[in-house]
Amino acid sequence: MTPDVHPVTLLFASIFTSNILLSNFLGMCSFISISKDYKSSFGLGFAVTIVMTITMVVSWAVLKFVIEPLGIEYLSFIIFIIVIAAIVQMLEMLIDRISPALYLALGIFLPLITVNCAILGAILFMQIRSYDFAQTLTFGIGSGAGWWLAIMLLSAIRKKVDVAPVPAGLKGPGITVITIGFMAMAFIGFSGMLTVQ
Amino acid sequence: MHPLIIGPLVTAGLSSILALVISVTDKIVNDYGEVSVDINGGKKKLAVRGGSHLLGTLATENIFVASACGGRGTCGACKVKVLSDVGPHLPTELPYMNAEEVEANTRLACQVKLKKDIAIEIPESLFNIRKFRTRIESIKDLTYDIKELYLALSDADVAAGGIAFECGQYAQLVAPPYDGIKESTQRAYSMSSSPLDKAHIELLVRLVPGGIVTTWVHTQLKVGDEVEVIGPFGEFGVKDTDALMVCVAGGSGMAPFKSMLNHILETNAYPGKEIWYFFGARSKRDMFYLQQMAELEGKIDRFHFVPALSEPNPEDAWNGPTGLITDVLDTYIKDKMPKGRPMEGYLCGSPGMIDACIKVMSKNGMTQDKIYFDKF
Numbered sequence: 227m228t229p230d231v232h233p234v235t236l237l238f239a240s241i242f243t244s245n246i247l248l249s250n251f252l253g254m255c256s257f258i259s260i261s262k263d264y265k266s267s268f269g270l271g272f273a274v275t276i277v278m279t280i281t282m283v284v285s286w287a288v289l290k291f292v293i294e295p296l297g298i299e300y301l302s303f304i305i306f307i308i309v310i311a312a313i314v315q316m317l318e319m320l321i322d323r324i325s326p327a328l329y330l331a332l333g334i335f336l337p338l339i340t341v342n343c344a345i346l347g348a349i350l351f352m353q354i355r356s357y358d359f360a361q362t363l364t365f366g367i368g369s370g371a372g373w374w375l376a377i378m379l380l381s382a383i384r385k386k387v388d389v390a391p392v393p394a395g396l397k398g399p400g401i402t403v404i405t406i407g408f409m410a411m412a413f414i415g416f417s418g419m420l421t422v423q
Numbered sequence: 424m425h426p427l428i429i430g431p432l433v434t435a436g437l438s439s440i441l442a443l444v445i446s447v448t449d450k451i452v453n454d455y456g457e458v459s460v461d462i463n464g465g466k467k468k469l470a471v472r473g474g475s476h477l478l479g480t481l482a483t484e485n486i487f488v489a490s491a492c493g494g495r496g497t498c499g500a501c502k503v504k505v506l507s508d509v510g511p512h513l514p515t516e517l518p519y520m521n522a523e524e525v526e527a528n529t530r531l532a533c534q535v536k537l538k539k540d541i542a543i544e545i546p547e548s549l550f551n552i553r554k555f556r557t558r559i560e561s562i563k564d565l566t567y568d569i570k571e572l573y574l575a576l577s578d579a580d581v582a583a584g585g586i587a588f589e590c591g592q593y594a595q596l597v598a599p600p601y602d603g604i605k606e607s608t609q610r611a612y613s614m615s616s617s618p619l620d621k622a623h624i625e626l627l628v629r630l631v632p633g634g635i636v637t638t639w640v641h642t643q644l645k646v647g648d649e650v651e652v653i654g655p656f657g658e659f660g661v662k663d664t665d666a667l668m669v670c671v672a673g674g675s676g677m678a679p680f681k682s683m684l685n686h687i688l689e690t691n692a693y694p695g696k697e698i699w700y701f702f703g704a705r706s707k708r709d710m711f712y713l714q715q716m717a718e719l720e721g722k723i724d725r726f727h728f729v730p731a732l733s734e735p736n737p738e739d740a741w742n743g744p745t746g747l748i749t750d751v752l753d754t755y756i757k758d759k760m761p762k763g764r765p766m767e768g769y770l771c772g773s774p775g776m777i778d779a780c781i782k783v784m785s786k787n788g789m790t791q792d793k794i795y796f797d798k799f
Binding site for chain 1: 441445453
């Protein structure tokens, strides 16, 4: 049953109170590896937002018009993954043609996103919480933007941490994971303010 | 319908539809029409289909830019200078470029996609790189694991001028699929023939256990077989200076030096150079060309050949230098070779031997930029 959440509320909820990264810990690998560079973080965050929004909408259509009518929910994982891979592939070609500058900025990140669990995770939330179309759209935009926001925050913090006197054993991923922990705790402060389901 | 049928059917159907959409998008989006490639300021102009990468497109036009990885962007060998604007460097290119190359807009040919007319600059020598059809004229066993292949170029190739190369360059031998090997494979071998003979190519091939091409050469090739060779490639060659030329080789690393020495004998090239050639082998059964080298030593005054065995057998009756070639090299530089003259190192052999030689040479005051080698 479609939850009684206004799409705009959902947009804010998915960015702040239920941030896909800091509340659900999805998409951690690229979050940790790419965040050491500010510019790349921006590019990847942007790419995730675009891909998240588009795949979310397409997956919603596939869910409503193929999976649910045929009663093959048990295959939704496979189908969603195929849909994500195909869309990323097409996006890559289109962006390359339409805007070489944007392609250059996103270039190597697009294939990475195919295996970003945040995308599949958000799509599965959409299925479990049975969002309608408007909710799916804003949830897609919001989850992407939330991921983008989180990685920008982390890379900004890491810039400072890089020049800070960190104990040798904690340098690199160690201190990064601790930092993420603090960020997640800060975001817990938002929890319960808005409901998503 | 039974769910066991619906499931696979829907997954397959959906995949097919998406694949279809992708290939239609690809057809529409990646159609850049015909683009022109201007090489070296109008020396050569190509009209090619756009949409694919420069490296492959040039290869279809028979211009072979060197590439060890086959266009996967992992070797950084296929550098070309691009004169027209093809956008900034890709993150996949930058690890292989230094600041000057970025400044000069040097690019990796395998990463540059042809979308519009382009002007590039490549070394003139690349025009000489061609695919040659050859026939095996002879196969000689030099040692138990090294064969000398003597290839005759086809009449058409000879009529077109044959192979124009400098001594020290290498060629890629193309092994067709055989036995369990499903793909055609190429490996690089230095040419041991003299550059004056443009109608023949001689290669020395040592059997590498498990090697695809060397196994093919050692077990499948017969006299009269037709094989394809692409070349010439490489920058390894004699520098025309008056410095002492210190050459070190092991096994089939003999090849480039045989070519250089025969060339020097024929043309008296590099008259200012004194040549010291150290050749290392384990025991007598790994040693070859001793007589040829002795003859060359007799004919070229400024050439000194030092063969050394690291583990001679008693029956070898060896009275030459013994020990690792690096140790022999060290003693010779210290005690036997002329002192106070600038030296250049020329190395050809296994990566381990090359690294060890570089260490010994650096220790004896030679600088890295004066040590030349091909590692393969």
